[in-house]
Amino acid sequence: MTTPPVTVIGNPVSPYVRKILAICAMKGIEVAIDPITPFRGDDAFSAISPLRRIPVWIEDGVTLCDSSIIAQYIEDTRPQPSILPADPKDRARARWIEEYADTRLFDVLGWKLFFQIAIKPRILKEPMDRDAVEHAKAVEIPETFDYLETLMPTEGYLFGASPGLADFSLAPAFLNARVVGTEIDAARWPKLAVWLNRVETDTPMKRLNAVALAFMTTRLADQPAVMAEHGYILAERSHDGGRAMRGPMSPV
């Protein structure tokens, strides 16, 4: 087996990493994955990712950071099948949904739920901010879901019959919310619930979410083996020290 020419550094527990890996799967791009430990990373990692974000894309000696920029780079260099609609205004709308997912949706589902409930007490050994969790559940999540419901299609994906950037940006964080007890109320947000089920069932996100779930109950040392068991190609591990990272799952 030859090593793929692209390495992706990033743990699939991160929605941003799953976004990029779903795009790769859709475009048939083989990558080697280094599932770096979330919230840790040494100075070598800082050098290649100045804002300590994942995923990182390495190809031909060039290192790219930020999942939005990586997604656009993939689209620029491997345009078929496209992850963006053809009309420029629709392309802008798709990129806006990506931006909303990366900042607002991940802020409430990621930082205020998953990070507070699952990461702070268990990984970082710090208390969770219960007020932030309750405020997210009572106010911010309903506001966010109300807005997303207005964007949802009645069939297919956000921009037609095939999934694309907007779908793969928006869907992953819902898994992180679900594992800490927050699901979409399908009676209140029916189109959102149906769309999410479609992305999680009928696209490459299905296998990626399965890996992410498995990672959450697997010791760090065993995570690479889990990745391999799910059929992914492992890269050499090289940027995985013991120092807490400032923001590897921050908006990217």
Next chain:
Amino acid sequence: MTTPPVTVIGNPVSPYVRKILAICAMKGIEVAIDPITPFRGDDAFSAISPLRRIPVWIEDGVTLCDSSIIAQYIEDTRPQPSILPADPKDRARARWIEEYADTRLFDVLGWKLFFQIAIKPRILKEPMDRDAVEHAKAVEIPETFDYLETLMPTEGYLFGASPGLADFSLAPAFLNARVVGTEIDAARWPKLAVWLNRVETDTPMKRLNAVALAFMTTRLADQPAVMAEHGYILAERSHDGGRAMRGPMSPV
């Protein structure tokens, strides 16, 4: 005089607004500007900009938010002269510099200096966070400038002889820092200082910075007239209520 087909909502005090207006100037795109009051905005504004960000781009009844998405939309629809380099890896690097400017650089020069020193006490009538200001000056700004110095060209602009997205994204926030007393130490960061002077002297940023400076010493009611005096076309004002905005100058 006919009204231009594009309206930009946004106050030029915002670096994100100046980024977009500089791109318009470079490409020869006429726009009508609604210089919305910073940090205020009514519910009608929330409806068109869900994250209450400026600038907002309105064209043919379509509303686009987020300066990065607007910039890419402008490039998609008016490709000449291009604001992005031709090579896909260089394009990704230019977009990375934009992302770094919009998040990290504006976090330290905008939120931790300009917002704390100039906006909180004077506009919002709240005390500044002196610790945040001191930490930014002692630690974060030097770190940020050290990184930017490594990106700087020895001549011309970041990606060649013409300014582009990366230059127009990175340059504006330095004005906001300067008006609250922080300048680039040219002995320590010589390439950064020379590059900034070039963007501020030889590109459309010169006129935009002049407007921004004038705005900072002009009463809100008189700001539109200042815009017109500098040769910009005013749009109808329509989204300017009295409620404090949550984040109109947040990364966009």
